[in-house]
Amino acid sequence: MKEKTAIDAQLRRVHLPLLLLMITMILAASLYFRISSVRHHNLEVTTVGARNIFQIIVLTRQWNAEHQGVYALVSADTQPNPYLEHPDRDLELADKRRLTMINPAYMTRQIADLAMSDEHLNLHLHITSLKPIRPENGPDDWEALALKEFEEGKSEKFSIENINDQSYLRYMAPLAVKQPCLACHAKQGYKLGDVRGGISVSMPYQAIEQATQNEIMATVINHGFFYVLLVTISWVLIELLARRWRSLDDTIMSLEATRTELIATEKMASLGRLVAGFAHELNTPVGVAVGAISHSDETIKTLKQLLTLDEVSEIEFSTQIDYLSESHDLALANLRRAADLVQRFKRTSIDRGSEHKREFQLAELIQDVLTTLRNVLKKTAIKVVVDCDPLLKLYGAPGLLEQILTNLITNSVTHGFDEGRRTGRILIKTFKNSDGKLVIDYQDDGAGMNDEVCRQAFEPFFTTRRDCGGSGLGLYVIYTIVTHQMAGAIHIKARPGLGSHIHIECPIENPPNQGNRYEANPSLKP
Secondary structure, X not given: OHHHHHHHHHHXXXXXXXXXXXXXXXXXXXXXXXXXXXHHHHHHHHHHHHHHHHHHHHHHHHHXXXXXXXXXXXXXXXXXXXXXXXXXXEEEOOOOOXXXXXXXXXXXXXXXXXXXXXXXXXXXXXXEOOXXXXXXXXXXXXXXXXXXXXXXXXXXXEEEEXXXXXXXXXXXXXXXXXXXXHHHHHHHXXXXXXXXXXXXXXXXXXXXXXXXXXXXXXXXXXXXXXXXXXXXXXXXXXXXXXXXXXXXXXXXXXXXXXXXXXXXXXXXXXXXXXXXXXXXXXXXXXXXXXXXXXXXXXXXXXXXXXXXXXXXXXHHHHHHHXXXXXXXXXXXXXXXHHHHHHHHHHHHHHHHHOOOOEEEEHHHHHHHHHHHOHHHHOOOOEEEEEEOOOOOEEEEOHHHHHHHHHHHHHHHHHHHOOXXXXXXXXXXXXXXXXXXXXXXXXXXXXXXXXXXXXXXXXXXXXXXXXXXXXXXXXXXXXXXXXHHHOOOEEEEEEOOOOOEEEEXXXXXXXXXXXXXXXXXXXXXXX
């Protein structure tokens, strides 16, 4: 329970803040781009409106110029243009009413006055130039900067400016010299196509700004709502994930316990097979020794009977002594063989029963494994060839290697050689590679495997002999020992009918205090 509580706390302490940070950054970026988009869109819409007003004024000026000016009655608001030099500027009608010519510039000024006087429109129009004929048409600072940019090739200029404590969108575009314009502006040195000035359009921007702020506020509220919603959903998901992890943790612990139990079961089963094989192997020399001792008893009885006789031939007495000596030698040889078997079994059973580390000779360990499997192998026509340096010493848990070799050989006998009914050969080659690792190359020329079986060979409970009682744990135990307990790697290659090749590499440990031992006894140095 403490571990599960720690998992929950870790999820809330690490994953939830990271998730909240990610959500915050995403929504903040979305909000920033949305606000920028709203501002840009509203500015673009207003700019398009100002651009259209400019184009309409340009069209009216073009119409006026194409008609070489228009005439209007002189009134208080329409006086003759003192800056227009034209012989027919002023005309008088038969009824004595006076007409004055309205050129494009004068018409633009009058339209500007009307737009300015309309309190609903409140539109500022200004025709201007860097070289104005009319002084009032001189540019302000913003317009002067725009006119200089037009001369450098810029096609328009717009920005939000503050005029009399109010926000305005100021737009300006250039006026190019056309053929009708030369009549008035040629004397200023302008040529066809030159930028002679421009018209600025200033529109109130407060209403647009208010609409922009309202839209931004709505965007902020929407993002805030989604932020709260996503945070809530994230918290719920973290809680569900924590529960799921707790369930997975329980499952993993159960699987680990099952795996450990299965490995222990398989090891005990292997040890049981070892004991059975050892018992069978031990029975033979013990039985022979018992028989030899029984024969010795008979010989001793015969000798006693001979000693009771008055006369015994030397040949007969010598023959019985020879029988007794042969029985003694036979019993002693088999008892020694039995003692050797017991010693090997003791060493092997102790190694397999624990993971205690010690120094051992690899060739001797392999021989111990073959001895314990002699009862299995002698019933077959399988030849086992070992290629191992007899002086190769290792430090580690020998029981792990014994378990690996035992499972490999029994797996070959069972699957590769059809329970020993097929003849074949097993090659066990061991050496240190250039990386200082122990290499075990195990090959047999048995039935082999197809690609699908190779892919699943190390999976628990996978077996091709389920109907024959196979557990599917032999190679899985090998894989677990090599990869988990020995920190090594194992690979298998096989082809149907061409046998199997299992390649194992694992690090070689150094005995503890090895350096001190070499210093105390220099002769041990390699």
